[in-house]
Amino acid sequence: MAALKGISVDQAADFLRMVAPKPRTQKVKLENAGGRVLAEDVLPTRDQPPFNASAMDGYAVVDLISDEALQNEPLTVVGESLAGRRFKGDLIVGEAVRIFTGAPVPDAANAVIIQENVDRQLDLIFVQPDGWASKSDNIRPRGGDFKAGDVLLEAGQILDPWALSLIAAAGYDKVIVRKKPVVAILSNGDELVRVGDKPKSDQIFESGSHALIALIEQWGGKARFLGAAGDSLKAIHKALKNVKADLIVTIGGASVGDYDLVKPALEQLGLQVDFASINIRPGKPTWLGNLEDGTRVLGLPGNPASAMVCAQLFLRPYIEAALGRYEPRPMLAAKLSAALPANGPREGWLRAVITHDDKGQLKVTALRDQDSSLVTVFAKSNALLRRPSEASAAKTGDLVQVLALDRLV
Numbered sequence: 189m190a191a192l193k194g195i196s197v198d199q200a201a202d203f204l205r206m207v208a209p210k211p212r213t214q215k216v217k218l219e220n221a222g223g224r225v226l227a228e229d230v231l232p233t234r235d236q237p238p239f240n241a242s243a244m245d246g247y248a249v250v251d252l253i254s255d256e257a258l259q260n261e262p263l264t265v266v267g268e269s270l271a272g273r274r275f276k277g278d279l280i281v282g283e284a285v286r287i288f289t290g291a292p293v294p295d296a297a298n299a300v301i302i303q304e305n306v307d308r309q310l311d312l313i314f315v316q317p318d319g320w321a322s323k324s325d326n327i328r329p330r331g332g333d334f335k336a337g338d339v340l341l342e343a344g345q346i347l348d349p350w351a352l353s354l355i356a357a358a359g360y361d362k363v364i365v366r367k368k369p370v371v372a373i374l375s376n377g378d379e380l381v382r383v384g385d386k387p388k389s390d391q392i393f394e395s396g397s398h399a400l401i402a403l404i405e406q407w408g409g410k411a412r413f414l415g416a417a418g419d420s421l422k423a424i425h426k427a428l429k430n431v432k433a434d435l436i437v438t439i440g441g442a443s444v445g446d447y448d449l450v451k452p453a454l455e456q457l458g459l460q461v462d463f464a465s466i467n468i469r470p471g472k473p474t475w476l477g478n479l480e481d482g483t484r485v486l487g488l489p490g491n492p493a494s495a496m497v498c499a500q501l502f503l504r505p506y507i508e509a510a511l512g513r514y515e516p517r518p519m520l521a522a523k524l525s526a527a528l529p530a531n532g533p534r535e536g537w538l539r540a541v542i543t544h545d546d547k548g549q550l551k552v553t554a555l556r557d558q559d560s561s562l563v564t565v566f567a568k569s570n571a572l573l574r575r576p577s578e579a580s581a582a583k584t585g586d587l588v589q590v591l592a593l594d595r596l597v
C-alpha cells in the first residue's frame with residue numbers, strides 16, 4: 189500500500205496512539221515511583237488515623253459541658269498518652285489523662301481540653317471558666333483521613349509528591365506502575381558535531397537530541413541516545429540495525445534532499461512507511477514507519493522547532509498511550525494580543541507565550557520569527573498557538589486555541 193501523504197495533525201496523533209504498545213507493568217520501590225503512572229488502584233488495609241487521635245496538646249477528659257456543677261471541680265491526672273505510646277488504664281468522670289498531639293485518645297475520653305485552658309497543680313488540673321471542651325473537640329476520629337478499603341488513587345494517575353505521600357500513609361513501600369516505553373534516538377547529518385567536540389567551519393552543534401531526551405523522560409518514557417550518524421546509508425543502517433526499543437526516533441534527514449537518507453537506509457531493514465508527511469507547519473516531513481522486526485520509527489525533521497513541535501504533537505501521545513493514557517491534551521482558549529494573518533493550507537503551530545491579564549484571562553502572543561531553525565524562539569515560548577488549515581485572519585482580542593508546554597518562562 190502506498191504511504192499516506194499530508195495527513196492531518198489529528199490523524200497523525202491518533203495513528204501514534206494506535207501503534208503504541210499495550211501498557212506493561214512493573215513493581216517499583218516507592219522512593220523510585222515519582223512521576224510514574226500508577227497501574228493499579230491503591231486501597232489501604234487500615235484506617236487513618238488508626239485510632240481516635242488528639243489534635244492538640246492538653247488533657248483527655250469525659251466531656252462535662254452539660255454539667256455546670258461538675259465543671260468547677262478539679263480533675264485528677266491519672267496518666268499520660270503520648271504519640272506512639274497510648275495510656276493503657278481506665279478513665280472516669282473526674283479524671284484526666286495528659287495527652288499530646290497525635291496520641292491515641294483513651295477509650296472512655298471523648299474530648300480534649302487544650303493545655304492553655306487549664307491550671308495544673310501537681311496531679312490536679314483546674315479548668316478555666318469557659319475552658320471546657322465539648323464532645324469530640326480536638327479529637328481526630330479514627331478513619332477521618334481515610335478508611336480501609338477506600339480507593340485512594342486510581343490506576344492511570346501520575347504519582348506526584350502528594351500521591352506518593354498518600355501511598356506512604358497507606359503503608360505501601362512498593363507500587364505497581366506502568367513500564368516506561370523505551371525510545372531510541374538517532375540524530376543524522378554530516379554537519380552535526382556533538383557538544384564538547386570541536387566543530388569544523390561548516391558544522392553546527394547537535395542540539396535536537398538534548399531537548400528530545402529531556403522531553404521523553406519528562407513525558408514518562410525512557411530515552412536511549414544512539415548518537416549522531418553521518419549522511420551515508422551505511423552509517424545510518426549500522427546505527428539502527430539491532431536496536432531494541434519500542435520506538436526509534438530519528439532527527440533530520442526526513443525531507444527530499446539528496447542526503448536525506450534515513451528512509452532509504454531503513455529499506456534494508458524492511459521499512460514500510462505508514463505516512464510520509466503531515467499537513468503541518470512546522471514539521472511537514474515528519475513520517476512514521478515500521479521495520480521488519482516490528483519496531484516503529486518516527487522520523488522528525490531536523491529543524492529544531494519542527495522536531496520539538498512534532499515531538500509534542502506526535503511523540504508525546506505515543507508515550508502517553510504506551511503508559512495507558514489515551515486522552516488528548518487539553519487545548520486552552522486564549523485572547524490574541526496581536527493580530528495574525530490568514531493561514532495557508534498547512535495547520536500552523538506557532539511558538540507563543542501565554543500570560544494572564546489582570547482579570548485572569550489567558551492572553552497569547554505569537555513570537556515574531558517563526559522560522560523552524562530558531563532554537564532561541566523555541567526556548568522563549570511556553571505554548572503553541574494552533575492555526576487551523578486555511579484559518580482566516582484573526583484580530584487582537586480574538587480567542588484562539590493554545591497548547592501549554594508545561595514550562596514557565
Ligand SMILES: Nc1nc2c(c(=O)[nH]1)N[C@H]1C(S)=C(S)[C@@H](COP(=O)(O)OP(=O)(O)OC[C@H]3O[C@@H](n4cnc5c(N)ncnc54)[C@H](O)[C@@H]3O)O[C@H]1N2
Binds near residue numbers: 396439471472473
Ligand atoms: N525541496 C524541499 N526542501 C525542503 C522541504 C521540502 O518540502 N522540499 N521541506 C523543508 C522542511 S519543511 C523541513 S522541516 C526541512 C526538514 O528537513 P530534514 O528533516 O531533512 O532535516 P535536515 O535537512 O537534516 O536538517 C534541517 C536543518 O536542521 C539542522 N539539524 C538537523 N539535525 C539537527 C540536530 N540534531 N540538532 C540541531 N540541528 C539539526 C540541520 O543542520 C539543518 O539546518 O527540510 C526543508 N527542505
Ligand code: MOO
Binds near residue numbers: 470
Ligand atoms: O516544516 Mo518545516 O518544519 O516548515 O521547517
